[in-house]
Amino acid sequence: MKNFVVSALKYRPASFDDVVGQDAVTKTLENAIKHNQVPQAMLFCGPRGVGKTTCARVLAKKINSNIEKTNSFSYNIFELDAASNNGVDDIRSLIEQVRIPPQTGNFKVYIIDEVHMLSGPAFNAFLKTLEEPPNYAIFILATTEKHKVIPTILSRCQIFDFKKISFADIKNFLIKISTKEEVNYDNEALSLVAKKSDGSLRDALSIYDRLVNYTEGNITKELTYENLNEVSYETYFQMIDIIKNGDIHEALILLDQIIKNGNNELNFIDGFSSHLRDLLVAKNINSKNLLNLDENLEKYYEKQSTGLTTNTILSAIEICDNCINKFRNSKNQRLLVEISLMKLCSLFEKKKKINDHNEQNSIIEKLENESESKEPENVTIIRKDKNKVDQNFNTRMVSGLSISSLKEKKRIVNENLLKSKIEEKKINKEEVTQEVLLKFWNKFSEDLNEKGEKNFSSILQLSEPTLKNNYEIHYTLSNNINKIELEKNKNKLLNFLSKNLKNDLLELILKVNKEKEKKFLYSAKEKFERMKKINPSIEKMRKDFKLGL
Structure with a gap:
């Protein structure tokens, strides 16, 4: 059997021209060799698999004019794997070798890979040699984690940052x-x-x-x-179409098929979050180059993104992100992902209802404008005194003797029928002010207090709600415990506010102020005083049972 050589070794660059995606670094090194300005200590840092060790080997060969395309190294090139030789004794052994000048060539090159793995004493033992090396010694250090290399080493090296390959x-x-x-x-x-x-x-x-x-x-x-084990782009496009229609059952069926094909739930939701990000990027011509996709796929993304608003995509990404954060600690991970899909379906369905409502309003306005601007022939319009009746009220008397009047009568009947049907479906959306919102918010809190739900009532008094966009109620809480409690009861609150404010589009958006949360670290006495304010009977209980703090 012929020995197989993996592609990473088979196509490993033998010269700087063959190095992929690191033009800035290779050009700098080539110019340094050309002008005889090669530094004696260099640090190559960057992600894995981007060419750090390869460039170090090519540089070592070129320094000694050993540019033959071969895997053998000259005797003047030494490699040390700091991951397995990270002790102070290993560095002392290296320093002893440095003292011996090269037998052939002009330089001895020492490549130390994964240098961040060296121990503290090993770093300290290396400092003096690195600062004042012999004129024939060149050190090339390579690392994937520059932040773990001590500052005294960094200050003695010329640093080359390798980027991710595009x-x-x-x-x-x-x-x-x-x-x-x-x-x-x-x-x-x-x-x-x-x-x-x-x-x-x-x-x-x-x-x-x-x-x-x-x-x-x-x-x-x-x-x-x-x-x-990757979910295909077509599957993600299909899932978006299902969610846009608000079809929860189809979304769950598709998720089941994805899992049966060998993909786990986390892999799917993570990929779906990336898909939503790509849809957001595709909405703008200037940001399309961030997609990193083929032209055909870019067109699909651009087409699907046109039917989605930026706010909707951002809300969907937030739902996916919350699911990913909770995934590890969840006991039923599949259920968590399914709930997230249900939330996404509800999100898109709600946006669709709002759009339908706005469309209905535009139809009504158009019909009203048409009825006011066009007065048919043979029709006498009788308007009552504006002081006695509403200004928008008018009565039309149509003669029934001509064909044109019969057509007009039919048109008016159809118009009134259409108006009545639209008004039946009309959603209450009276304008809400901040002042009125606060009034009913406080009233709801007082009602809760009278009913004995003091904990829920106190949560509603932690801060003031803020009204945005006429239907978004933003409320900031001091910690996640209060947020969870309010989320359990938010439907009760929204029903009360929608009824009294006559607005069915109200939405409660909860946030936690992290800085404020840190301030709410109470001592035992402060906790008791706060509890006593909420429920004074606790003090009586403490005295009866002779409890201390």
Whole structure:
């Protein structure tokens, strides 16, 4: 059996020209070599799989004019894995080697990988050598976690920040090696690999090797989704369409199919949140380049985003984000995701009702304008005195002798019938003021207090509600406990306010003030005093049972 070499090693760059997506770093290093200005201590930092160790090896070869494309290293290049050689004795051994000048070539290059893993004493032992190395020694340190390297080391090094490799660069590289290896592929499949690698070319090549083996050299999008346990874009588009229609049952059925296909609930809700983010980005021409998708998929996103408002998408993302945060601690994780889908359906259904209501109002206004602007022939309009009757009241007398008058009579009947049908469906939405809101808010709190629901009543008195957009009631609480209690009873509160304020569109939005929450850390005595204010009978109980604080 022929020895297999993974793509990450097979296509490892042998020169700076072959390095993918790090043009700023490679150009700087090439110019430093060209002008003989190579620093003696360098720190390469950045995410995994972006070319730090590779660039260090290429640089080490070029410094000693060893630019042959081979895997062998000259005797002047030394590598130390700090993850497994992180003790002070290992660094002392390295320092001893540094004292010996090179036998061939001009420089000895020391590459220390994962340098952040060195212990504190090892870092301290290395300081002096790093600050004043021999003129023939060059140190290249590499790390994925720069913040773990002590400041005294950082100040002695010239720092090179490696960035994540772009989606386009990774995909183009995968296409290049697919062509070279004569592997068939779908564009969408390679796009998924590039996106899943999250800027790491090594991860992308690892996934690519896995797919080549799984698909036997024919990488299709269906097999890619299956092998990577990813939910397809088509499924997310389908879920959005279902949620837009407010169909809870269909949403739950589709979720069940997704789980049966091998995807877990967290993977779905996380991907759905990203899908909503992409829809938000697709709504604006200037931000479309943030999608990192093929042109065909971009068109689908743009098309679906046109039917959604920015506020609706943001609210949907917030629901998904809350679900993800609660997922780990949930005992019934599937139920948590299903509840989130129900909330999303309700959100879109509510927005749809508001839009339908606004459309009805526009129809009514249009009919009223038409009836006022067009007065038919052979029709006498008799208006009563404005002081005696309402100004909008008018009576039409139509002669029944002509065909035109009969047509007009039929038109008026149909118009009145349409108005009556629309008014039957009309939702109460009287204008609400802050003053009136506070009045009924306090009245509801007083009623609760009289009924003995003192805890709920006190929560409503913690701060004042604020009215926004004529139907949004924003209320800030001091902690999550009060928020949970108010959410349990908010329907009772909203029913009372809707009835008295004659507005069926009222919505209660609860927030927690984190800074204020920190201030509410009571001592035992303060807790008792606060409880006593809410329920004075506690003091009598304390005296009866001779309890102390």
